[in-house]
Amino acid sequence: MQVTDTAAIVTGGASGLGAATAARLAGAGAQVFALDLPASIESAPEVDGVTYVPTDVTVPAEVDDAVARAVASGLSLRVAVNCAGIGPSMRILGRKGRHDLDFYAKVVQVNLIGSFNVLTIAAEAMAATEPLEDGQRGVVVNTASVAAFEGQVGQAAYSSSKGGIVGLTLPAARDLAQHGIRVNTIAPGIVETPMLATVSEEFRAGLAAGVPFPQRLAKPSEYADLALFLVEHDYLNGETVRMDGALRMAPR
Numbered sequence: 001m002q003v004t005d006t007a008a009i010v011t012g013g014a015s016g017l018g019a020a021t022a023a024r025l026a027g028a029g030a031q032v033f034a035l036d037l038p039a040s041i042e043s044a045p046e047v048d049g050v051t052y053v054p055t056d057v058t059v060p061a062e063v064d065d066a067v068a069r070a071v072a073s074g075l076s077l078r079v080a081v082n083c084a085g086i087g088p089s090m091r092i093l094g095r096k097g098r099h100d101l102d103f104y105a106k107v108v109q110v111n112l113i114g115s116f117n118v119l120t121i122a123a124e125a126m127a128a129t130e131p132l133e134d135g136q137r138g139v140v141v142n143t144a145s146v147a148a149f150e151g152q153v154g155q156a157a158y159s160s161s162k163g164g165i166v167g168l169t170l171p172a173a174r175d176l177a178q179h180g181i182r183v184n185t186i187a188p189g190i191v192e193t194p195m196l197a198t199v200s201e202e203f204r205a206g207l208a209a210g211v212p213f214p215q216r217l218a219k220p221s222e223y224a225d226l227a228l229f230l231v232e233h234d235y236l237n238g239e240t241v242r243m244d245g246a247l248r249m250a251p252r
Helices: 016-027 060-071 101-127 156-179 194-198 201-209 220-232
Strands: 007-011 031-036 050-054 077-082 138-143 181-188 240-243
Touching: 007 016, 007 060, 007 101, 016 031, 016 050, 016 077, 016 220, 031 060, 050 060, 060 077, 060 101, 077 101, 101 138, 101 156, 101 181, 138 156, 138 220, 156 181, 181 220, 220 240
Parallel strands: 007 031, 007 077, 031 050, 077 138, 138 181, 181 240
Antiparallel strands: none
């Protein structure tokens, strides 16, 4: 599917993976609507073809409004990429006691339910568009993590949420097949995001040393390139693709 002269939605679009993906899609000719929290949008880069829309992905009404804005552009909504997420950690039994249930629910709410919310609402809009070749109407790309497969100490909530994304991929692809909508997932390893900008070079070098090859951290632009590839490759559907340099995470 070509993205030129189409509308696209990218959540978490103000920074990190989302910002890189929004810029990549815009560079390919899409009109991108980057959804993110207002505080994040305040420091977002200005990019031609990218419009920022303050949105909490866990609130259906806000996602409804954002999708409606994309549809109102006059271009067919063909792409939705879910990059919004949080990654705090907590042990099931730690020094301060047992794992907080509200903490667990919050991570799942943002990472898994937020992604499902956007997928569902965007798919509804895609299903209303005119079909293209082979009856295709749109593509959704979700973001999991290698933690979905090899969660580390303290990642019970995060791994649960990302494992849910992996589990969602195939049934979502099957559900939406009749509407000509594909669903794929990217499971990144360790990516050079703003979250890692706060740690020391020594710590980052240690993380990179654990990657078999190439022995470095991934770049957000590499995620964006893969997302565009999954959008444009019409026969990739229901797949979760690891982008991790053959990394397999140790317990800690």
